Amino acid sequence: MNILFIITGLGVGGAERQVVDLADELTKLGHSVKLAYFLSEKTTVLKSPNFDVIDLGNNKNNAFAFIFGFFSLIKLIKKMKPDVIHAHMFHSIILSRLSRIFAKQSKLVCTSHSSYDGGKARMFAYRATSFLGDVFTNVSHKAVNNFEARGAAKKGTMLTVLNGIDINKFYFSYERRSAARVPLQTNKKLILSVGRFHKAKDYPNLLHAFSLICNERSDVELWIVGDGDLKKDIEQLIFKLNLTGYVKLLGIRNDIPDLMNASDVYALSSAWEGFGLVVAEAMATERVVVATDCGGVKEVIGECGFLVPTEDPELFAISLKKALNLEVEERQKLGVMARLRVKEKYSLRTVAKKWLAVYSNINV
Missing domain, CATH: 3.40.50.2000 (Glycogen Phosphorylase B;)
Structure with a gap:
């Protein structure tokens, strides 16, 4: 054809x-x-x-x-x-x-x-x-x-x-995780978010939620991959919330699968989405996902992650804490379920x- x-x-x-x-x-x-x-x-x-x-x-x-x-x-x-x-x-x-x-x-x-x-x-x-x-x-x-x-x-x-989703590209392995984390020079738990700096992605929602977590613990970092017209606004909000030492803006990257492996939790804070492709990519990489209930994200996650209302940093923070605090066995079980769901449906x-x-x- x-x-x-x-x-x-x-x-x-x-x-x-x-x-x-x-x-x-x-x-x-x-x-x-x-x-x-x-x-x-x-x-x-x-x-x-x-x-x-x-x-x-x-x-x-x-x-x-x-x-x-x-x-x-x-x-x-x-x-x-x-x-x-x-x-x-x-x-x-x-x-x-x-x-x-x-x-x-x-x-x-x-x-x-x-x-x-x-x-x-x-x-x-x-x-x-x-x-x-x-x-x-x-x-x-x-x-x-x-x-x-x-x-x-x-x-x-x-x-x-x-x-x-290309499940041959997005998958988890301990070797990939180790190789990806070594250059990062961090032993902290990593929350990852990927997406352009646009109103739809509602990064202020994520940053406000993350600031609530940082008020209680210092062993976490938030990494955001992307770029866009709202970059300066996001940088100013990071400074305003005293998150400069906790948030890294990585710009445009071509190694998303490796960053997924390096992370512990994937966060999507969008106000609206169509499908939520990056959520399915994180699930294929067996990451624990915390995402807002927008567009088709609920259809993608099913019972394999945490779903929160849009524009609610407090509830977002609560679910992020739960995800970060999961025991290793719970995290692995949820990750395996998530990948299987993506493999069967997407x-x-x-x-x-x-x-x-x-x-x-x-x-x-």
Whole structure:
């Protein structure tokens, strides 16, 4: 099958990693894949030499990237003649739908990766252009319900297709943990959080919760992997809460599986998510997870972690303390259960095959 993936950009984020991993997996299954993007900033690691990556936006990182990219997309579709176009995230979805007016030969699948993808204007844009797409999906049942309730899609028309985790990349071993912790030069218990510095990730929630823990104990550290527009705000809050010696901002990293192994607890503090990909990655690495009940995170965790309400640092801190205080046997048991859940429900190979079934069952 000849498949064209289109995404807004390749910055830091779960959606971007998922698209790259899925493209890689589909090439392994024998399909021809190209990945096109609009915004020039590239930070996601492209691990596969087997699919082409195309800059539609002419190396721009502003509105002109979308204007130029729209016409580049039309040319690419006409030249490539893909069997399926799979568009991810808002801008790519809208532009891919509009491109069908000029290049109608391909099946078009559109995927949002969030339970909250903007305000009323975006929901209207989704609904107004829906007739130009063949399938509209999201990454969790809760996200689908939210989109339909907000009018982005007609009730009963949006599909749920879960994200997939590369369980051969995310796994726990004592050797990996030891190798990862030695350079860290710490004997403290580590809480890890990964995600861009964006309002959706609600790092103030995590920092306020962590400050409550530090009021009671000094044997913990919080490491945050990511970058973004809110970095200065986060740095100021760390200073304000007197957490400078306890919190490390690691920036953008390409060794997330190793950092997962090094950590003791994974924390997700988001106000909203679509699926919570990084939660499933932590579970695959047999980490104890404490996460907010947002988007599809509850569906992912099941009974294999701690779930807390959003925007409640006090309850978040209580669950983080419980996770940190687990006995070794309890921690290991929970970790094994978590990995088994991911392996059975969210393996990348299983999800890739589900997408192929979606592509094949589209009638145009």
